[in-house]
Amino acid sequence: MGIALHSRTAETKRTVVDSQSPNLRAKSVLALALLGATAPAAHAIELGHDLTAGGNLALTSNYIYRGVSESDNHGAVQGDVHLDSSGGNFAGVWGSTREPDLDPGARYDLEVYLGHRFDLSSVWNATLSLRSHYYAGGTQEASNDYQEILGTLTYLDRWSFSVTAIPNAVRYWFYRRLSRSPAWIAETSGQWLIAEGLFVTAGAGYYSSPGTGPGIQRGTGYAYGNGGLAYEWRSFRLDVDYFLAQDSAVRTSPYPIANHRLEGTLSWRF
Secondary structure, three states: EEEEEEEEEEEEEOOOOOOOOOOOOOOEEEOOOOOOOOOOOOOOEEOOOOEEEEEEEEEEEOOEEEEEEEEOOOOEEEEEEEEEOOEEEEEEEEEOOOOOOOOOOOOEEEEEEEEHHHHOOOOOEEEEEEEEEEOOOOOOOOOEEEEEEEEEEOOOOOOEEEEEEEEEEEEEEEEEEEEEEEEEEEEEEEEEEOOEEEEEEEEEEEEEOOOOOOHHHHHHEEEEEEEEEEEEEEEEEEEEEEEEEEEHHHHOOOOOOOOOOEEEEEEOOO
């Protein structure tokens, strides 16, 4: 089961499936995201030398990540491939299509990640990962690429909490690109089994930008969240979520705010 990153949870970015996390990450910021890809998928391929390979493919009606839509409220295709070792190390690549008319004018999001999973007990684990996010293709006049450090605490596949540090986040003010400044994100997500294969899901997060000065450069932040249902059958999972986000997101991001938005994601693990 998992959290799908990239419609990363509450955002979760992305559609990386983490078998240790509660929801699906291709949704946005809260629904499950970004805790992803820390554990082998259900049908991971054995490669020998204690390595397994896995991943997923997903179709989402709206690429929502951390409370905003990077597909301009249109659909997106997403995928992930990763390697896991029996010792807890993992590495992979996640990608998604996006709206090229939105800054920075790229057609694709790519994320390269690596990390380590620490098994704290039979039901608890912690994950520390490094991620490098790239915008590819299109006509880009400036680079919005950034890196982040992510720490996640997970209880079975039911609940997770993560803290992310971005040292070089790009800062906007109502669609105007300002500069780069640090950013912090705290997210939590969970899922509860209510019938065979059927889950209630929920997530919440807060994005904080300390700022670099007075006026429009001052610190700001916004909260976001989602709730919905998920159904799993074999290697397939369908998530339907309702998203909310504060209007103050326009002070840090140039993307449409995912407030009162309904989104669906169909994913297949391999």
